[in-house]
Amino acid sequence: MIRAFSLALDAPLPTANGTIDHRSGFLFERDGGVGEATPLPGWTESREDCGAALREADAADDWDAALAACEGSPAARHAVSLARLDAESRARGITLAARLADDPAGSVPVNATVGDAGVEATVEAVENALDAGFETVKVKVGARSLADDLERMRAASDATDATLRADANGAWSREQAREAFDALAGLGVEYVEQPLAADDLTGHRGLGDGVGVALDEATTNHALDDVLAVADCVVLKPMALGGVDRARDAALAAREAGVEPVVTTTIDAAVARTAAVHLAAGVPEISACGLATADLLAEDVADDPAPVESGRIRVPDAPGHGVEVSVDA
Ligand SMILES: O=C(O)CCC(=O)c1ccccc1C(=O)O
Numbered sequence: 387m388i389r390a391f392s393l394a395l396d397a398p399l400p401t402a403n404g405t406i407d408h409r410s411g412f413l414f415e416r417d418g419g420v421g422e423a424t425p426l427p428g429w430t431e432s433r434e435d436c437g438a439a440l441r442e443a444d445a446a447d448d449w450d451a452a453l454a455a456c457e458g459s460p461a462a463r464h465a466v467s468l469a470r471l472d473a474e475s476r477a478r479g480i481t482l483a484a485r486l487a488d489d490p491a492g493s494v495p496v497n498a499t500v501g502d503a504g505v506e507a508t509v510e511a512v513e514n515a516l517d518a519g520f521e522t523v524k525v526k527v528g529a530r531s532l533a534d535d536l537e538r539m540r541a542a543s544d545a546t547d548a549t550l551r552a553d554a555n556g557a558w559s560r561e562q563a564r565e566a567f568d569a570l571a572g573l574g575v576e577y578v579e580q581p582l583a584a585d586d587l588t589g590h591r592g593l594g595d596g597v598g599v600a601l602d603e604a605t606t607n608h609a610l611d612d613v614l615a616v617a618d619c620v621v622l623k624p625m626a627l628g629g630v631d632r633a634r635d636a637a638l639a640a641r642e643a644g645v646e647p648v649v650t651t652t653i654d655a656a657v658a659r660t661a662a663v664h665l666a667a668g669v670p671e672i673s674a675c676g677l678a679t680a681d682l683l684a685e686d687v688a689d690d691p692a693p694v695e696s697g698r699i700r701v702p703d704a705p706g707h708g709v710e711v712s713v714d715a
């Protein structure tokens with residue numbers, strides 16, 4: 387069964403690639419398992435293509451055929467593969483985390499996400515995050531001039547003890563990125579996510595010297611091994627990678643290559659967000675993940691079984707992903 391949903395954001399999230407103000411997607415149910423597809427054009431197939439793939443999957447005779455119908459549609463494949471893993475885990479009475487990994491952690495550290503804003507509003511948001519117990523804060527940059535962004539980062543660094551990250555969403559030129567990395571190294575910034583365009587993989591080589599290079603968008607248009615060859619850190623979005631199973635495999639490959647995996651959402655609804663928490667729990671000693679996105683939504687498809695508490699999210703211990711979708715979703 388397929389159910390469509392559309393959720394408003396609590397406040398629009400401005401990024402270097404435009405503003406996200408709502409998230410629309412589908413819940414996919416089969417054999418007692420529930421999955422979610424929340425496509426984000428630029429990262430996944432369109433909503434139309436996602437819906438079409440899910441309808442084909444819904445009509446398929448078995449799970450393998452349902453998954454085959456979603457090849458090339460990562461958000462749709464995310465929904466179907468998750469529904470299958472959820473159904474299997476529920477049937478066995480184990481958590482999704484235990485289905486994905488041998489000895490999953492009970493909780494995962496998460497970063498706060500601060501959108502593009504002026505200097506004062508940025509500092510206030512970073513301070514609020516620290517007050518709420520976050521130790522790591524990711525600030526969106528690249529939507530205004532580099533000088534303005536560096537001023538925001540400097541002010542945030544002066545005002546707080548937070549571990550800071552920046553996410554440029556591919557907005558900078560090589561020259562701007564060089565200047566930014568030199569300035570941010572002095573502030574102790576942990577890493578910059580996707581400083582250069584996703585196409586410019588080689589431009590990232592040698593950029594990080596003190597500040598890490600984290601690649602995100604690059605994972606959608608390059609082979610993982612090529613990304614791992616230039617990155618210090620790789621951002622894994624299960625919705626963009628085609629499922630938590632594929633994201634789990636990518637996380638293991640990253641570790642093998644000496645690259646730190648970080649799991650994040652594409653601002654997904656409760657089902658996909660919680661599934662990503664189960665996935666992250668299976669990666670030993672994972673660094674703070676971009677999973678604190680529930681509060682960005684004004685509404686959701688279910689009560690949140692995995693709220694952020696002092697900068698961490700506890701993995702629900704009910705069988706499967708542990709999200710009980712409300713009937714009127
Ligand atoms: O990583 C986070 O902190 C939250 C997720 C996030 O930033 C994001 C959300 C939707 C689309 C793209 C991105 C991104 O990381 O670029």
Ligand SMILES: [Mg+2]
Pocket residue numbers: 553555579580602603621
């Ligand atoms: Mg990013």
